[in-house]
Amino acid sequence: MRFPPTAPQRRRLLPAAALASAALLAGVTPASAATGTAAPGAPYTGMGNCPLSAPAMHDPANLQVGCLVSVTNAGKFTLGSTVVPFNSPITLQFGFYWDKSAPEVAFPDGSTANQYTVVPPTSAPLLSAPMVQINIPGIQNFLPGITSVFAQVELAGPVTKFTPLATGEPYPVFQLPIKLHLYNALFGAHCYVGSDAAPLLLKPTTGATGATPPMTGDPGTLDYAPDPNGHGALAISETGASLVDNTFAVPGANGCGLLGSLNQIINWTMGLPAAAGKDSVSFQQTNASFVLDTDIADLTAALSDSAAH
Numbered sequence: 184m185r186f187p188p189t190a191p192q193r194r195r196l197l198p199a200a201a202l203a204s205a206a207l208l209a210g211v212t213p214a215s216a217a218t219g220t221a222a223p224g225a226p227y228t229g230m231g232n233c234p235l236s237a238p239a240m241h242d243p244a245n246l247q248v249g250c251l252v253s254v255t256n257a258g259k260f261t262l263g264s265t266v267v268p269f270n271s272p273i274t275l276q277f278g279f280y281w282d283k284s285a286p287e288v289a290f291p292d293g294s295t296a297n298q299y300t301v302v303p304p305t306s307a308p309l310l311s312a313p314m315v316q317i318n319i320p321g322i323q324n325f326l327p328g329i330t331s332v333f334a335q336v337e338l339a340g341p342v343t344k345f346t347p348l349a350t351g352e353p354y355p356v357f358q359l360p361i362k363l364h365l366y367n368a369l370f371g372a373h374c375y376v377g378s379d380a381a382p383l384l385l386k387p388t389t390g391a392t393g394a395t396p397p398m399t400g401d402p403g404t405l406d407y408a409p410d411p412n413g414h415g416a417l418a419i420s421e422t423g424a425s426l427v428d429n430t431f432a433v434p435g436a437n438g439c440g441l442l443g444s445l446n447q448i449i450n451w452t453m454g455l456p457a458a459a460g461k462d463s464v465s466f467q468q469t470n471a472s473f474v475l476d477t478d479i480a481d482l483t484a485a486l487s488d489s490a491a492h
Contacts, residue, residue: 221490226408226418227474232307234278235483239302247281247297248479250486251347253471255426261463262363262376262383262433264454267334271313273466278302279345288346288354296348301341301357310359312336314366333366339382347473350402353393355386356426365439365449374439376455381434385464387426394429394460401425403469412492414485419473429463432456 222231233250234240240248253275260267279299286298303309317332340360349356362377377383386392389400403424410416435456436449450456476482 223486224489224492226411226420226472227486227489229276229472230474230486232276232304233486234302234305235479235486237278237302237305239300240278240280240479242280242282244282244284245280245479246283246285247299247475247477248278248482249280249299249473249475250276250278250482251345251471251473252276253469255466256468256470258465258467262453262455263457263461265317265452267315267317269313269466270315273313273336274311275309275342276304276307277309277342278304288349290349290352290354292352294352296346296352299345299347301343301345303341309342310336310338310361331367332370335364335366336361337364338362339377339379349388349390350405350421351390353388353390355388355428357387359385359387361385365436370439370445370449371441374436374445374449376436376449376453377434378437383433383462384431385428386430387428387464387466389424389426392427392429398427398429398463398465400427410485410489412485412488414476414488415478415481416474416476416485419475421469421471421473424469424471426466426469427464430459431462431464432459433462 222228227250229252230250233252235250255269255273258269258273260269279301281297281299287295288298289295301309312335314333314335317334338360339362342360343358344355345357346354347356360379360382362375362379362382365374365376367374387400389402391397391399401424402421404422405419406421407417407419410418433455436446436453437443439445439449474482474485476485
């Protein structure tokens with residue numbers, strides 16, 4: 184596949200905002216894991232943690248390789264009867280590849296898109312989410328962490344089925360398993376909603392969800408450019424996207440209090456467990472940067488040369 188692409192090829196290559204996006208990193212990092220020296224510059228700003236040296240990225244069977252970095256600046260979770268707002272950015276960053284098995288997804292309109300395998304960063308978290316505070320209904324919050332609950336979103340498994348070309352389609356951009364770590368002076372250190380075995384499986388889309396009633400996202404504004412230094416990489420950006428999901432279920436709390444003694448109280452307070460259709464997530468103001476290449480050596484050189492200019 185040649186770069187820059189023709190119009191039909193762009194339909195296969197251009198991404199949806201992911202993450203969330205699926206987050207993500209808005210600023211330049213002080214050092215680059217990709218080059219070992221300076222961080223990549225425009226149009227690859229923020230991609231210094233892309234796992235370019237990971238063995239999976241160097242498999243000769245790979246037909247395409249790439250990096251993604253994204254930041255979500257607003258949004259909220261609705262978990263049962265509890266609404267958790269995002270008041271700080273959520274970031275996602277990872278590498279990915281498309282191998283010779285050429286997995287594709289077919290959409291209702293007859294078009295198709297490549298589906299990629301995600302490779303997590305080797306020196307940074309794939310998901311970085313802020314801790315948020317949840318007020319307890321009926322209790323005045325005068326001692327945060329005692330009269331309120333702090334919640335931290337954590338990964339509960341690998342990100343899968345990355346389909347960046349699902350822009351505006353009724354199909355998830357990726358699948359993101361998470362768990363919610365709850366902190367309170369009475370809860371103990373292992374209080375969670377969700378677990379690695381029973382995660383909240385998010386399937387955010389910029390199109391319409393499959394729930395009733397559906398939620399509808401927004402693919403935002405898309406732009407792309409060939410590598411400025413003559414490499415074969417294609418750089419893509421997406422700004423102002425909205426990714427939504429209301430198809431996941433939320434299990435009850437686990438591990439809260441001595442021998443789980445507070446699990447039921449938390450469930451009652453938060454309205455858990457909650458079946459699919461009663462929960463939702465909205466990732467708003469999502470800005471993503473994406474680069475795609477047919478060769479890992481060329482992609483590595485593109486990021487390295489961008490740091491030198």
